[in-house]
Amino acid sequence: xxxxxxxxxxxxxxxxxxxxxxxxxxxxxxxxxxxxxxxxxxxxxxxxxxxxxxxxxxxxxxxxxxxxxxxxxxxxxxxxxxxxxxxxxxxxxxxxxxxxxxxxxxxxxxxxxxxxxxxxxxxxxxxxxxxxxxxxxxxxxxxxxxxxxxxxxxxxxxxxxxxxxxxxxxxxxxxxxxxxxxxxxxxxxxxxxxxxxxxxxxxxxxxxxxxxxxxxxxxxxxxxxxxxxxxxxxxxxxxxxxxxxxxxxxxxxxxxxxxxxxxxxxxxxxxxxxxxxxxxxxxxxxxxxxxxxxxxxxxxxxxxxxxxxxxxxxxxxxxxxxxxxxx
Numbered sequence: 001x002x003x004x005x006x007x008x009x010x011x012x013x014x015x016x017x018x019x020x021x022x023x024x025x026x027x028x029x030x031x032x033x034x035x036x037x038x039x040x041x042x043x044x045x046x047x048x049x050x051x052x053x054x055x056x057x058x059x060x061x062x063x064x065x066x067x068x069x070x071x072x073x074x075x076x077x078x079x080x081x082x083x084x085x086x087x088x089x090x091x092x093x094x095x096x097x098x099x100x101x102x103x104x105x106x107x108x109x110x111x112x113x114x115x116x117x118x119x120x121x122x123x124x125x126x127x128x129x130x131x132x133x134x135x136x137x138x139x140x141x142x143x144x145x146x147x148x149x150x151x152x153x154x155x156x157x158x159x160x161x162x163x164x165x166x167x168x169x170x171x172x173x174x175x176x177x178x179x180x181x182x183x184x185x186x187x188x189x190x191x192x193x194x195x196x197x198x199x200x201x202x203x204x205x206x207x208x209x210x211x212x213x214x215x216x217x218x219x220x221x222x223x224x225x226x227x228x229x230x231x232x233x234x235x236x237x238x239x240x241x242x243x244x245x246x247x248x249x250x251x252x253x254x255x256x257x258x259x260x261x262x263x264x265x266x267x268x269x270x271x272x273x274x275x276x277x278x279x280x281x282x283x284x285x286x287x288x289x290x291x292x293x294x295x296x297x298x299x300x301x302x303x304x305x306x307x308x309x310x311x312x313x314x315x316x317x318x319x320x321x322x323x324x325x326x327x
Contacts, residue, residue: 005034005035005037005038005041005042006034006041007033007034007037007041008041008049008324008326010324010325010326010327011033011037011061011324013289013324014063014289014324015029015030015033017285017288017289018063018072018285020284020285020288021284021285022070022071022072022131022133024133024134025071025072025131025132025133026072026131028131028136029072029074029129029131032099032129032131032136033061033074033076033129035095035098035099036076036078036095036127036129037060037061037076037078038095039078039079039080039083039091040060040078040080042080043080043081043082044082045080045081045082047081048060048080048081051081052077052123053077053122053123054075054076054077054123054126055302055304055321055323056300056301056302056304056323057300057301057302057323059323059324060076060077060078061074061075061076061323061324062074062075062076062304062321062322062323063289063321063322063323063324064304064319064320064321064322065283065285065286065319065320065321065322066317066318066319067272067276067279067281067282067283067286067317067318067319067320068279068281068282068317068318069317070132070282071130071131071132071133072129072130072131072132073128073129073130073131073319074128074129075126075127075128075129075141075321076126076127076129077123077125077126078091078092078095078126078127079091079092079123079124079125085121085122085123085124086116086117086121086124087124088121088123088124088125089113089116089124089125089140089142091125092124092125092126092127092140093140095127096127096138096140096182099138101138101182102182103140103180103182104182104185106185108155108158108159108187109180111155112142112144112152112155112178112187113142115144115145115148115151115152115155116142116143116144116145116148118145118147118148118151119145119146119147119148120145120146120147121143121145122143123143124143125140125141125142125143126140126141126143127139127140127141128140128141128179137181137182137183138181138182138183139179139180139181139182139188140179140180140182141177141178141179142177142178142179142180143176143177144174144175144176144177144178146174149174149175149176150174152174152175152178153174153175155175155178156175156178156189159187159189159244160189160207160242160244160250161244171193171200172193172194173191173192173193173240174191174192175189175190175191176190176191176192176239177189177190178190179241179243181243186243186244187243187244188241188242188243188251188253189241189242189243190239190240190241191239191240191241192237192238192239193237193238193239193240194236194237194238195232195236196232196233196238197231197232197233198218198229198230198232198233201214201217201218201254202214204240204252204254205252207242208242208250208252210250210252210310210312213310216310216315216316217254217308217310217316220308220316220318221233221254221261221308223275223278224261224262224271224275224306225261233256234256234260234261235256235257235260235261237256237257237260238254238255238256239253239254239255239256239305239307240252240253240254240255241253245311245312249312249313250312251309251310251311251312252309252310253307253308253309253310254307254308254310255305255306255307255308256305256306257301257303257304257305257306258272258301258303258304258305258306258320258321259301259303261306262303262306264296264297264298264299264301265290265293265296265297265298265301265302265303266293266294266295266296266297268293268301268303268306268320269290269293269294269296269303272286272290272320273287275318279318281318286320286322289322289325290302290322290325292325292327293325302322302323302325303320303321303322303323304320304321304322304323305320305321306318306319306320306321307319307320
């Protein structure tokens with residue numbers, strides 16, 4: 001007889017919110033999530049569910065809200081503290097196999113996973129999950145240690161093709177994560193960059209021959225600020241990613257911490273709701289799940305990343321991470 005895995009109550013509350021809008025997808029989330037969290041829930045380490053590098057609150061489970069695309073999405077950092085970080089990738093793969101998700105191993109996967117042996121890891125691996133009404137999809141996030149950045153850049157250029165990310169001296173934008181879409185067998189490559197200048201967005205997009213679309217992203221970022229953006233984007237650290245959809249088409253993402261753009265949780269919530277009203281975003285789940293953060297000025301942010309995703313030939317879409325709120 002299979003033992004029931006009871007997830008924390010404030011995680012259950014997240015599922016309850018989702019169930020109101022996506023009942024079929026939530027049924028499958030109720031099966032998948034306990035499996036991904038099993039090692040953490042059963043861990044003898046009392047901090048197993050509060051010390052994750054995934055979120056600022058330490059939660060190893062982060063729901064995310066695509067503000068324009070229907071369905072459920074979340075990320076889990078599944079390895080318990082007792083597992084060495086170098087083994088977290090293998091542990092994550094074992095969980096995916098339990099969910100009947102087969103990993104398409106390749107030369108790229110072997111080379112990327114070997115990068116982890118060449119430096120210091122913060123979390124090792126994470127699993128991204130999406131549930132629609134009819135199907136599930138999984139993405140395996142593989143951390144790149146800083147010491148392996150140059151080798152990772154070589155692999156990234158082979159995967160993506162084309163020229164270096166930024167043809168500007170000393171910008172040092174190197175891959176930090178490879179995301180493997182298990183269904184497609186394709187990789188998304190994530191980068192980090194310091195002090196991003198608005199004009200450099202066009203440079204980043206020039207790699208995929210889409211520099212003329214920079215204004216679409218900059219306009220939405222500007223909407224998050226009360227003052228005009230001039231010399232550099234808010235905050236010191238930004239991330240961006242590329243994923244190859246066809247031989248000639250790419251999806252581009254640009255993201256930073258929501259607190260960087262808006263401030264503390266209460267301000268983030270106000271900003272997201274204001275933007276949602278303007279752009280007609282679906283904020284039903286976000287509104288309900290973030291209710292207790294109304295007016296919050298706490299130092300530790302429950303909001304995670306705020307990102308913009310720009311698929312080929314479609315308008316940019318926004319998403320935001322929000323760790324479960326234990327009230």
